[in-house]
Amino acid sequence: MSQLPTWVPVLQALLTPTIAVAALGIAGLQLRLNQLKLKHDLFDRRVKILETTRDFVSHVIATGDVDRDELVKYRMGIINCRALFPPDISEYLWNLWKEGNALRLLETQVRSAPSPSTELMDKIDARAAVFQDALVSDDNFSEKLLPYIQLDHRVVPKIWPHVVDLVHHRWFWDGVLVVAQITLLAYLIFWQHSN
DSSP: OOOOOTHHHHHHHHHHHHHHHHHHHHHHHHHHHHHHHHHHHHHHHHHHHHHHHHHHHHHHHHHSSOOHHHHHHHHHHHTTHHHHSOHHHHHHHHHHHHHHHHHHHHHHHHHHSSSOOHHHHHHHHHHHHHHHHHHSSOTTHHHHHGGGSOOOOOOSOTTOHHHHHHHTSHHHHHHHHHHHHHHHHHHHHHHHHHO
């Protein structure tokens, strides 16, 4: 049996916990990165739905007509809103589509009729009023949506600002590198002596 300096077995014993701590740190960083990615993906999907709604409402207000293509585009844009928003918001978004579709169907009947009856015209006026109410039904709708379209850009918890400052210093990483080199050197020396 070869005589090793006393510090080699000590470093050898510290090698496994050092690797475990490093792996734990990397796993923690990956967890945080995945949480941020999830939050950004959710934000992107919600913003797409809101942009689709804004475009649809803007088109209806600008043209005064509920176009079939715009209805189809709007429906395809909000199809996943129930998974992304609470029930009251998703119901509002679907209600816009339902009211717009009902109004479009009535307008199609008027266009296809040789001379539309006053009853049909009254139905259109009533449905248009309902659709107009749906468009402006909730003045604070944007305020309701605000919590769902904000990102918290804080990357690390507030209780760790000193740890973050420490990690951003070059001397910290130099120290980590020196410890890793010493640990590796001790492992290689032990491996060479054991063979």
